[in-house]
Amino acid sequence: MEIRFKLAETPQPQKRPQFENKPSSLAFVHVNNPAQAKDKTTQRKVRRHVMKDIGRSRRLGAIQLETTATPKNNSVSIPVYWGDVKVCVNFRRLFWAMDMVSEGLLSIAVIDPSRKLQKRLAEGLGDLQTFDEIEQYTESVSLVRKAIRPESQACQNAVIGTVICLAVFDMRVGKSDSWMMHMAGLERIVELAGGVEVLDSRPAIRQSLFIADVLGSVLEDARPRFPLPGSTFALPRVSRSRYVQRLLVSLRDSEPHSKTPSAIIDSSLQLASQLATLLTDVCQNSRMKLDLLIPSCTVAHQVLSLPRMDYSTTKSDMDSSWPISGVAELIRLSSLSLFAIVVTQTSGEAIYVASRRKAPVKLLLTQISDNVWTGRQELKLWVLVIHSCIEMGSSRLWLVDQVVQVMSLLRLRSWSDLMSCLRRVVWIEKIALSDMEQLRSDVENSLKHL
Numbered sequence: 001m002e003i004r005f006k007l008a009e010t011p012q013p014q015k016r017p018q019f020e021n022k023p024s025s026l027a028f029v030h031v032n033n034p035a036q037a038k039d040k041t042t043q044r045k046v047r048r049h050v051m052k053d054i055g056r057s058r059r060l061g062a063i064q065l066e067t068t069a070t071p072k073n074n075s076v077s078i079p080v081y082w083g084d085v086k087v088c089v090n091f092r093r094l095f096w097a098m099d100m101v102s103e104g105l106l107s108i109a110v111i112d113p114s115r116k117l118q119k120r121l122a123e124g125l126g127d128l129q130t131f132d133e134i135e136q137y138t139e140s141v142s143l144v145r146k147a148i149r150p151e152s153q154a155c156q157n158a159v160i161g162t163v164i165c166l167a168v169f170d171m172r173v174g175k176s177d178s179w180m181m182h183m184a185g186l187e188r189i190v191e192l193a194g195g196v197e198v199l200d201s202r203p204a205i206r207q208s209l210f211i212a213d214v215l216g217s218v219l220e221d222a223r224p225r226f227p228l229p230g231s232t233f234a235l236p237r238v239s240r241s242r243y244v245q246r247l248l249v250s251l252r253d254s255e256p257h258s259k260t261p262s263a264i265i266d267s268s269l270q271l272a273s274q275l276a277t278l279l280t281d282v283c284q285n286s287r288m289k290l291d292l293l294i295p296s297c298t299v300a301h302q303v304l305s306l307p308r309m310d311y312s313t314t315k316s317d318m319d320s321s322w323p324i325s326g327v328a329e330l331i332r333l334s335s336l337s338l339f340a341i342v343v344t345q346t347s348g349e350a351i352y353v354a355s356r357r358k359a360p361v362k363l364l365l366t367q368i369s370d371n372v373w374t375g376r377q378e379l380k381l382w383v384l385v386i387h388s389c390i391e392m393g394s395s396r397l398w399l400v401d402q403v404v405q406v407m408s409l410l411r412l413r414s415w416s417d418l419m420s421c422l423r424r425v426v427w428i429e430k431i432a433l434s435d436m437e438q439l440r441s442d443v444e445n446s447l448k449h450l
Helices: 034-038 040-060 086-101 103-122 131-147 153-172 176-192 196-201 203-220 242-254 260-285 289-304 322-347 351-356 361-367 377-388 393-410 415-425 433-448
Strands: 005-008 078-081
Touching (some): 034 040, 176 203, 377 393
């Protein structure tokens, strides 16, 4: 989101009309001695010939000379305010709110960007921070600290709510550094206010903090900074399919000394099943999107809280348990991507799906050998289909090709066979309709040439 300006161009100077210059009729007036210059006859000759042309030249204006030079547009682009566009109105309201909350809060909010701008303009001319600026910043921090004392609950809510708004704005425009800065500030502010448990009695602030924390963490694939609210939405109870039960048994048998990878896979698939059940209930009951947002964020919070498996090692450094750990990381990433697709589809914000393109899915798929997927091809197909709905360009083409290859190994001859295979793992029927329709077209065209 950017503040828009239109460029005003300075008008080009108009050419003056050229007048046709008539030949001069000047005549020389000769005098034999200086006294003759004052003679009436001589004065009459001067007025008749000389002064007449001088007056005419003054009335004609400047003489325009012809030139062969081509005129150039020397207009200068000047930024001009473009009315009350939506983003400007929102900024003004936000700054009004911060100013009403605390003078110090407004100062703290704008001092960091202004300092960075000054440093960019100075281009390394040294530290521009003066004693007055340090003193003003210290006073601003003091004002904010006074506003969030435990006895002033109204000011606490206002300060926390304003910083949450700033964090959400930074998240939506892709400023991850600023988002992390505001979330770190929220941790300190909430701690000064008495801890996150105190906010459980203020549902509006607590839910806003929860949503901002989870959605921003999804973009960064980071662990949430705050725990689940005390009044957490009760997720639906789901049972494992027969395929998932057999899959978990085979994973535990293959790695009896390491239970973490199989536990991650079990939790990821269970959370994906709960998300699918939630969406099915919402579609049937036609509830509001907010009724879906809180429980969906609860699912995402638990997915983000799962352990991460290290995939940065090379093949020569891998131990015997690494392949299953790589599969566990793929399943965790796929469950998170499934949530990102749901949020993008319900909110219209493409940033959540776009952020998942940074996930190392292709790297993990190429590092894990085919032997690891033996007997688990349905799970691999599930991963491939989810990320085919996310990736673009050459990465998507590679994933579609992998989908067709796995279908051939499983002897799946049609799109309906593919969907039946996905349902054995877990699937959401009405997810990413346009992307799934495009995938169906690509898969069916590829199957015709097999």
